[in-house]
Amino acid sequence: MRNFYLLLFLLCTFTAIAQNQTGSVRGVTKTGDGTPAEYINILLKGTSKGAVTKSKGEFEITNVTPGQYILVASFVGLNSVELAIDVRAGETTVVPDITFQEDASQLNEIVITGERSYQNEISSLASKSSAPLKDIPQAVSYVTKELIQDQKAFRFTDIVKNISGVTQESITGDLTIRGFGTGSNVMINGLRISKGWTPTLISNLERVEVIKGANSALYGYSDPGGTMNSVTKKPLDVSLQAISISAGSFSTMRAEGDFTGPLNESKTLLYRVNIAYQDAGSFRDLQERKDILVAPSVSFVPNQKTRIDLDLIYSSIDGRVDRGQPLMGAYEGKSLLYSTPISLIATYANSYNKEQGLSFLGSLNHKFNQNISFNTSFITYSYDRDYLEHRVNNAYAPDGEGNQRPTLVEMRLQRGTQRTTNFNMMSYFNFDVNTGPVKHMVLIGYDFAQQGTPAGTWQTSLAGNYRNAANTRALGSYNPANSSQYLLDADGNPVPNMPNFDLANPNYIPQDISTYFTTTAERDQTLYYTNGIYIQDQLKFGKLQMMLGLRKEFYADFENYKKDDEKKVTQTALIPRVGLVYSLTKNINLYSTYVEGFQPQTASIIGDPDIYGGPFDPLTSNMIEFGGKSDWFNNRLSITTAVYRIEQNNILISANDTSNPDLLEQRGQEVSKGVEVDINGRLLPNLTISANYSYNNITITKSDDPELVGTGKEFAPHNMGGAWLRYNISRGILDGVGIALGGHFVTEQTTAQYADLILPGYTVYDAALFYKIEKVRLSLNINNVTDETYWIGRGRSSVTVNPGAPRNFLFSVGYTF
Template sequence: MKIPILLLTLLLLCQHISYAQDNAVVRGKILDAQSGNPLEAVNVGLSNTAYGATTDAQGEFRISNVDPGNYKLVTTSVGYEKNAKEISLAAGQTLEVNFNLQTTSTQLQEVEIIGRKETSYQNEVSFVASKTATALKDVPQAVSYVTKEVIQDQQAFRTSEVVKNISGVNQFSGYDDFTLRGFRIGSNQLINGLRVSGGFWNAPLISNLERVEVIKGPASALFGNTDPGGTINRVTKKPLDEDRKSVSFSTGSFQTFRATSDFTGPMNEDESLLYRLNLAYQSSETFRDLQDKTDILVAPSLSFLPNDKTRVNFDFVYSATFGKLDRGQPIFGATAGTDLNSTPISFAIGQANDFHNEKNFYLTTSVTHELTNNISLNASYLKYGYEEDLLEHRTSNNFAVNGEGEQIPTQMEMQTIRRELKSYNDNLTTYLTLDLTTGELRHKLLAGYDFIQQTVPIGGASENARGYRNASNTGVINTYNPENRDLYLLDENGNPVPNVPHFDLVNPSYTIGNTSNYFTTSTPVAPTRYYSNGIYVQDQISWRKLQLLVGLRQEFYSDYLNYKQNAEEEVEQQALIPRFGIVYSLTPQVNAYATYVEGFQPQSAGTIGSPEIFGGPFDPLTSQMIEFGAKGGWFADRLTTNLAFYRIEQNNILVNANSAANPDLLEQRGQEVARGIELDVIGNILPNFSILGNYAFNDTEITESDNEALIGQVKENAPKHQGGFWARYTIGSGNLQGIGFALGGNFVTERTTFDAGLMLPGYTVFDAAVYYEVNKFKIAANFNNVLDKTHWVGGYSYTRLYPGAPRNFMMNVAYTF
């Protein structure tokens, strides 16, 4: 039996060798037509096939195992004109084809419509810092980013999994919740430079993203209401004018199953209509109890280029997460000592029938049209929708109390929430850009108008059960006061009877919760409407080695409480917001810069419009930042660095007044100041060696407050030191060709929480990966937290801490065709 099998194997091998000998090879070299220097990272492919390659540091490429026939050999590279040559390949032939590429004279579109073709860790151009296509080196403000290549190499699936690659960004909790330069960001984020405010409980999926980028410091002069520490922008993948297709399958720890795909290319012969389709699916548990999730993403995109003056893009993204809401890990109360290990990091509170289903969808349309050679009209519109359906058994953020009102450190006071909610965002931005010259000065003038709106329609509602039962057991009292114990229903031990049974941290019970046994209160979600109108002008001025950026924005805010109801109330606010920046080229490799920007955030209508509940009146939040630093490009710009020094000041922060008579009463803290240093390093030192690294020092403290005890206190979840690195090396020749290795890690020092005395310890976590690429296949194994370090990425209090994942792995198989 062994002999026939051996003969069959030899026959198949001979057929493979014969087949390989019949195939052809295309190789060559690509040079810059002006300088004669070799060009690295140029994409070379045979049109309408899966055959392709990328040039190395010597400008050389090689495409092997090509079927005989007639082809069009095409080159594409950012900054160089597309080139093509007709070739004919015979069986067994090795054909050499060389190219001399001309730099392109085509201007980058002012709105990001055409996809990024690079396949490296680097990104050279951003729209988020000036609303125009500007080289990052020429932006007078720190902008950090993570490209899709890093996302793929680290097998990341949500934004929370990639922020460790960005200096000065730290997780605040387990949600879409971060600290930037010491300040917690709100729900305002950007999608393709358009502001949205939507879901918070689950960090967004990133399979359809080209990159995640952060503009550091206030960005109100560009986008209106933004946070002082910085703004996250999610840039979606756009269609390409070349065929690229890939599918990917992954499995690993926590019963994870994942599948993704990415298809793009032209839809017609003249390449005036391009498409892209990204799909993603994941089913997983987590290391946290009761936290299974199912994620779905569907993201089609079209680009229409009818001529060289007009470009139109259309994106639609639908994403959904079906699971449970993770409120974090509770630990024993302070009266039992601060012991983060009093419960395991997997410990969660909830019941088996809890659920939390979130749906997000957004549609964006962008157009740019060149009216003349130096005037362009640009417009973008985004429609964003969010839906939430929730049932949860969660803590009331308090420990249970006995009849004397003393906390029981091993029992949690509980509540249930049933909520349905919808919200919608509209964002329209339109502006003109004018390129002109006055003497030796070159200007890029921009003038525009923004309309931003968020609405919560009628129909949202929540049902809540909490507190302690009254003496007649006919209702509840929200809090227990031992001085009035006769008003409460007491058990045989003289302790108040909770409306929702307490959760025992020592002997937890997970069942199907029956909410019909509780006294509940149903409350409609107040319909609201918030909108703003912004008018802004900006001038980017260049003179020899000097560049100036001057911007000014006038913003008008309108906020309605009880929108279209009898008790409708409108609150109006406005602000004039300046921005100034300067860049000076010290050398061809290094630019120095400085900037001054201001920020503005209106207080909500619900807060300002209800002084009987919240107090007030309250002034809006204002901020300002001074930043200076240097940006450099090394090894022929294959490695870039950004060094920044900054001071950010925020005023009029609202905090709880801790009033026993009115638990909702607020007060304005006064002032908070952040001072820090950041360093980002990213690039591809060699075609097969990529690195990125970051470090941040930040000191954020309360500098003014009516409560003198708070002055000098460090802000919550604002580590003084944090950083990380990631490096990948792939063997390029020999018997081990195609095998790659990656090593990375990140660290965070200790952080404060909202509970005085509760500190989250610092940690260092290491990750590693192994890759193997052969032909169009790529196999990867990622190992996260390889030393199994117990750590906490963020947290609020004793009742809600957010541990990081223990040691875990993910296996991936991908095919490109």
């Protein structure tokens, strides 16, 4: 036994001697706004000694042989930091705090993971250059993944409340920006594709950006109110895995995974895989839905000058289309809005909507030297939809005398398939040059985009609304003057081809569509392509900057594509962009800008002309904007203000045709004027904020109907805004606890429905609790704390509206390893 104690004594002695012969290195890393930088690689150059920073940015390297070293701190997307240090035996070398700045020269910016602020400083979409947001003469709003995570947002419709001037118009995801609809296209990493019928999951996104006003000088096709862009997460050179499971109201179950790291020792080959699944019900009847997202990506970074990224995004949706809460045609109450419960939907249980989307993206970024770089990227996208929908037909059922029965709505059948394909690529050079005292950031590029509807898709619909007297075929709308031609029930009312939906006594029992008189037609094949060349120069002379841009757009569409009378239609446009930025102080920039928008409105973009109508004139727009961008509290807080005027011509709106609810018509001109404010960042080291406010007044200034001229546009509230604040406790027994409070408001909206029904204004409050200990993160989110009843916009019918969700909660558990 004495030998054992002797051996133990000698082992401890030699260990202590060995430790006295080595030293250690300790320090803290931070980002530019003072936030602890998590998952930073720390390495002693020329050795295998290193560490990865923890959640508070701390690191320690032990058992280091005494001597002089170069300590390297690095992370993809951040400028590396090198420090000379001296390690002494038996001592701990404490290095000064290491502060990182984001590398704005990269095409696909990669933001460090961990709990940062809600602030973002760069956007490649706004100028296709490395210029910081502060130097861009145009308002850019954004939502970072940190805010998305804190609010437990899962779809685009969950985050728009955080962006000034953006509203959700319908349950299925239609949005407006500065009063204008966002159209049928979205952007992923600056590449345009057509959007699906309902919004997909967003677990693979680094952030969402909105560039306000038309951006046609850089991208051609552009919505006048603004462009929404999704920036995907990119692989990191540090191994990191995170999983999260959530459960909450409406039988919601969620699971997410985010896995990233190097695939080889040299860390030149990186990977990332984001997966997400949600199985959730709703406060709305028959709105159970299953969502799947799988998004793997690979990056090749052979050196600091070159980066290649490949991304695959697969999404799947299995649910039903929600066209809103149907209202009664007459109601003896305080408002028609209360004539039916907000849960009511006019459909049947055998309706379904299945969507699949598959995107493949690639990008190459190469820096030839400090002054010249080249970027090229592409996306291929295919979208497939299979659906059976029983839906309202924009009209109430008539009685035998032709008077509407306010508790019965006509119904319509849609059964079919839909497929859309997209290809989009862009390539451009960036040149940084000087001409005397003037600095130039020159951009020269070329874009190509193509979209089509291939052969083989079809749609079955009702052959008519009512049955003939012999019950052998369907007739159109009911005409009481010819009642003898229609099949009548025992009360003398016309018998519909498809049963009417009873709002007072709803019945969701599946319907046998084989009993209807229907017609089936193949969808028309469509194709359009567009390409453009552009040049832009951002000049800087002292405190003054000027942005000058010009694009030549070439658009081609095929009428009656692949038919005997096929005709190619071409359009061209010359699109300018002019902007000024003046640095009033080190922290405050003032700017002004003028941009124009161009948007063809042809069958290839809008859809089947037999359904949607047309042909239509191209949509054109222009915008004048003035504003200011400023940084406060040592760049921890950013504030953007903007004043704007947008003029849009040839707008498409619903024709409110009872025989064809999807039919569109063209309105002459609308003018939108407004003010916006966005605030993002940190008020205090532990207090983070995202806040916004907007005032918008959009007026119809030209129309074939003179009574509309001078009136306000429908579903365009004058005032809206919101805020979300999070406070983290970092010491004491509550260390790791966080609390967040938020809310958003929207003032009343006109609807152009039911003799100008008004949707009342509303304010909704949200809250969240967080607790993080080591690798585990717990959160509880409560939305609509006061259980407000409210309506956010239109339904997808002239007899429906879009209700907001009542009080609900979500509890989540996350683990990082």
